Amino acid sequence: MRHVGIVGIGQTPVGTWVxxxxxxLAVASLRSAMxxxxxxxxxxxxxxxxxxxxxxxxxxxxxxxxDAAGLRGMPSVKIEAGCAAGGAALHMGVLAVxxxxxxxxxxxxxxxxxxxxxxDVLAALATAGALDExxxxxxxxxxxxxxxxxxxxxxxxxxxxxxxxxxxxxxNAVTNSNAMFRxxxxxxxxxTARLIADPxxxxxxxxxxxxxAAVILCSADAARHFRHKPVRITASAVATDTVAxxxxxxxxxxxxxxxxxxxxxxxxxxxxxxxxxxxLHDAFSITAALSLEASGFAEKGAGVRLAQDxxxxxxGSIPICTFGGLKARGHPVGASGLYQAVEAVMQLRADAGNNxxxxxxxxxxxxxxxxxxxxxxxxxxx
Amino acid sequence: MRHVGIVGIGQTPVGTWVxxxxxxLAVASLRSAMxxxxxxxxxxxxxxxxxxxxxxxxxxxxxxxxDAAGLRGMPSVKIEAGCAAGGAALHMGVLAVxxxxxxxxxxxxxxxxxxxxxxDVLAALATAGALDExxxxxxxxxxxxxxxxxxxxxxxxxxxxxxxxxxxxxxNAVTNSNAMFRxxxxxxxxxTARLIADPxxxxxxxxxxxxxAAVILCSADAARHFRHKPVRITASAVATDTVAxxxxxxxxxxxxxxxxxxxxxxxxxxxxxxxxxxxLHDAFSITAALSLEASGFAEKGAGVRLAQDxxxxxxGSIPICTFGGLKARGHPVGASGLYQAVEAVMQLRADAGNNxxxxxxxxxxxxxxxxxxxxxxxxxxx
Numbered sequence: 001m002r003h004v005g006i007v008g009i010g011q012t013p014v015g016t017w018v019x020x021x022x023x024x025l026a027v028a029s030l031r032s033a034m035x036x037x038x039x040x041x042x043x044x045x046x047x048x049x050x051x052x053x054x055x056x057x058x059x060x061x062x063x064x065x066x067d068a069a070g071l072r073g074m075p076s077v078k079i080e081a082g083c084a085a086g087g088a089a090l091h092m093g094v095l096a097v098x099x100x101x102x103x104x105x106x107x108x109x110x111x112x113x114x115x116x117x118x119x120d121v122l123a124a125l126a127t128a129g130a131l132d133e134x135x136x137x138x139x140x141x142x143x144x145x146x147x148x149x150x151x152x153x154x155x156x157x158x159x160x161x162x163x164x165x166x167x168x169x170x171x172n173a174v175t176n177s178n179a180m181f182r183x184x185x186x187x188x189x190x191x192t193a194r195l196i197a198d199p200x201x202x203x204x205x206x207x208x209x210x211x212x213a214a215v216i217l218c219s220a221d222a223a224r225h226f227r228h229k230p231v232r233i234t235a236s237a238v239a240t241d242t243v244a245x246x247x248x249x250x251x252x253x254x255x256x257x258x259x260x261x262x263x264x265x266x267x268x269x270x271x272x273x274x275x276x277x278x279x280l281h282d283a284f285s286i287t288a289a290l291s292l293e294a295s296g297f298a299e300k301g302a303g304v305r306l307a308q309d310x311x312x313x314x315x316g317s318i319p320i321c322t323f324g325g326l327k328a329r330g331h332p333v334g335a336s337g338l339y340q341a342v343e344a345v346m347q348l349r350a351d352a353g354n355n356x357x358x359x360x361x362x363x364x365x366x367x368x369x370x371x372x373x374x375x376x377x378x379x380x381x382x
Numbered sequence: 383m384r385h386v387g388i389v390g391i392g393q394t395p396v397g398t399w400v401x402x403x404x405x406x407l408a409v410a411s412l413r414s415a416m417x418x419x420x421x422x423x424x425x426x427x428x429x430x431x432x433x434x435x436x437x438x439x440x441x442x443x444x445x446x447x448x449d450a451a452g453l454r455g456m457p458s459v460k461i462e463a464g465c466a467a468g469g470a471a472l473h474m475g476v477l478a479v480x481x482x483x484x485x486x487x488x489x490x491x492x493x494x495x496x497x498x499x500x501x502d503v504l505a506a507l508a509t510a511g512a513l514d515e516x517x518x519x520x521x522x523x524x525x526x527x528x529x530x531x532x533x534x535x536x537x538x539x540x541x542x543x544x545x546x547x548x549x550x551x552x553x554n555a556v557t558n559s560n561a562m563f564r565x566x567x568x569x570x571x572x573x574t575a576r577l578i579a580d581p582x583x584x585x586x587x588x589x590x591x592x593x594x595a596a597v598i599l600c601s602a603d604a605a606r607h608f609r610h611k612p613v614r615i616t617a618s619a620v621a622t623d624t625v626a627x628x629x630x631x632x633x634x635x636x637x638x639x640x641x642x643x644x645x646x647x648x649x650x651x652x653x654x655x656x657x658x659x660x661x662l663h664d665a666f667s668i669t670a671a672l673s674l675e676a677s678g679f680a681e682k683g684a685g686v687r688l689a690q691d692x693x694x695x696x697x698g699s700i701p702i703c704t705f706g707g708l709k710a711r712g713h714p715v716g717a718s719g720l721y722q723a724v725e726a727v728m729q730l731r732a733d734a735g736n737n738x739x740x741x742x743x744x745x746x747x748x749x750x751x752x753x754x755x756x757x758x759x760x761x762x763x764x
Contacts, residue, residue: 001481001482001483009635015687019483035658044620045408049442051435053433053435053436053462053506054435054436056513057505057509057513057516058507059432059462059464059510060462060463060464060509060511060625060751060752060756061462061753062463062470062511062622062756063463063464063622063623063624063625063638063751063752063755063756064625064755065757066622067623067624067625067629072622072623072624073621073622073623073637073638073641074621074622075558075619075620075621076469076620076622076756077463077473077474077620078441078443078461078462078463079459079460079461079462080435080441080460080461080462081442081444081459081460082441082442082445082703088444088459090477090531091459092459092461092477093669095474095477095478095479095481096481096483097482098477098481098482098483099383099476099477099480099482100383101383101477101483105458123439124435126715127435127440127441128441128442128448129442131438131440131447133441135686143507149509206753237427237457238457238458238459239455239456239457240444240445240448240455240456240457240458241445241449241454241455242445242449242454243442243445243446243449247449253761255455256445256455259455260713288407297658300414354556357426369445370445372440372444373446373449374440374444374458375443
């Protein structure tokens with residue numbers, strides 16, 4: 001396989017942008033990434049998106065966004081993998097360059113969720129899960145509430161014990177100008193937050209929001225044409241699990257997280273000890289805990305302790321959500337995997353300002369869909 | 383780029399299968415393709431589908447279908463590109479094998495459209511087009527009616543002149559046990575068919591239907607493990623054009639068809655004269671005419687003549703729709719690109735029975751979305 005690197009990054013602020021179209025957001029992030037790379041053009045686009053058909057009533061985003069970007073005619077394909085569509089699109093972009101078909105491509109993640117009736121958005125998000133569970137009213141929050149309740153029961157954690165995940169995310173978002181929630185969170189606020197699905201509260205949950213992020217990928221040969229030394233993608237691994245939660249033998253062990261992380265470590269020749277920072281998929285605080293465990297950073301049931309001990313902080317042993325994560329930077333679902341990539345590149349370029357993880361050389365990013373049914377894990381290195 | 387070939391093919395009959403789920407259809411086609419290849423397993427799945435989010439309220443098909451197929455855990459990604467999702471998925475599968483990441487993958491196209499209110503299906507299909515045109519009530523048929531009317535005006539063709547496309551398609555479907563419409567069509571029936579969008583009639587149009595088709599792709603090195611000598615994929619090219627018809631300088635010149643065919647000829651080192659059969663995207667009879675022209679088989683405005691002269695028949699100079707095409711085999715939209723691949727392989731294996739194109743060694747297949755806004759063209763050779 002040819003080596004593939006990231007030479008450009010772009011992102012729009014995450015928020016509720018009812019006056020900006022899906023195309024506007026995607027094109028803004030693409031232009032920013034091309035400018036960052038010093039690229040006049042690219043050879044193909046890969047678009048990560050989940051909800052455009054259901055919410056905007058717009059499919060065929062490959063053609064739509066190429067056209068809107070002034071790249072009419074360009075090969076351009078949409079990838080869908082639930083809330084992990086961004087990670088999946090990054091994976092497909094890596095394959096396209098690795099195949100030797102293209103030397104330079106852009107991968108864009110874009111999602112617009114704000115401004116629609118909340119019930120419509122939740123129903124659309126639930127299409128990443130199993131129809132028979134959705135039919136019983138199980139939203140994404142509902143499914144993760146079941147997981148969180150079981151986790152608390154099995155390992156004797158209290159709801160308060162998860163606060164450190166949300167507090168860490170909000171703390172890091174304060175100095176991220178692209179984050180949706182740029183304010184610190186107190187334990188008291190966390191404790192008194194509105195219940196969403198017992199035991200999950202609003203402050204365990206990532207927000208409904210809009211955004212787009214993009215990266216420019218290139219082959220090792222093409223790297224000399226760009227302004228930045230490439231951040232190498234040393235692993236790109238996808239795995240799946242049952243879509244229905246009730247089909248899993250252990251809902252506290254996300255097998256696709258384990259499998260994709262294991263495959264990624266194998267590809268990169270790395271182990272959890274080598275990872276300097278981990279942009280994980282904290283759609284809910286429980287998801288962060290399980291991701292840390294199944295990715296090899298904590299024993300089963302002990303992911304919460306990493307948050308409580310401060311290991312997940314910028315100066316900790318395994319920093320996560322270094323720009324706010326899904327919780328506080330925001331989770332425009334199909335875009336989140338690309339925000340993670342952009343933020344990891346900023347860290348590895350030592351260009352993260354107040355959010356810098358000192359000496360970061362190896363970053364892992366992980367995008368999860370459907371309560372763990374689809375997972376994409378990438379390792380990035382300088 | 384590594385060489386990629388097709389070693390297994392599978393398909394379900396096209397029809398209105400209200401009692402079979404999306405997963406059922408996809409898994410049936412996959413199993414059939416694996417059996418044909420003599421493959422115990424594959425390493426990844428690529429799923430072409432357009433409408434599952436809107437009609438079945440189910441996304442995240444990568445995980446869903448891997449799970450349903452008993453391949454739980456396997457890397458599996460959904461590709462969406464309107465009615466060309468099948469061609470786009472085939473393209474991504476080719477890239478995945480070419481990249482050297484996988485030696486054997488399956489590409490599945492699947493769609494379920496029957497059994498829903500027709501208005502819902504047409505609205506869902508219209509999401510492959512431009513929102514501002516859809517908002518004025520322009521369905522796929524409406525857009526193609528505008529194109530057909532303009533074509534008739536510019537080149538002085540009458541509606542009757544298009545009959546030969548539909549008659550050819552139906553004739554070839556009679557001996558295809560997987561086709562939806564297995565009966566010949568008369569000129570009189572064509573003439574008296576119900577008007578859909580002037581001048582388009584029901585018999586210019588492909589049907590709303592369900593189906594799935596699949597191929598097993600492998601690298602040249604892995605080919606020895608399978609029952610069949612691989613059919614080589616010598617070209618895999620994608621191009622885009624404006625999504626809105628009103629943004630095109632000439633609605634009778636589908637630039638993405640031209641661009642993807644030209645790129646495919648370049649990759650394969652072939653020209654239109656070399657192509658023994660062409661499975662094109664006859665969603666409407668006018669689409670067949672334009673595809674023949676922009677792919678280099680006829681002068682502008684002269685595509686219709688190829689049908690009238692019998693050049694498109696099994697014994698003609700450029701056979702099309704050799705198993706009935708989208709018109710008569712049927713057009714389960716995200717699956718059609720894979721049906722084309724399956725049928726082309728049958729031709730190149732000299733395994734097409736009564737539908738055989740004698741001496742076929744080079745086939746071209748082409749999948750089109752959004753009135754030409756996204757096009758995938760592949761060339762297959764033995």
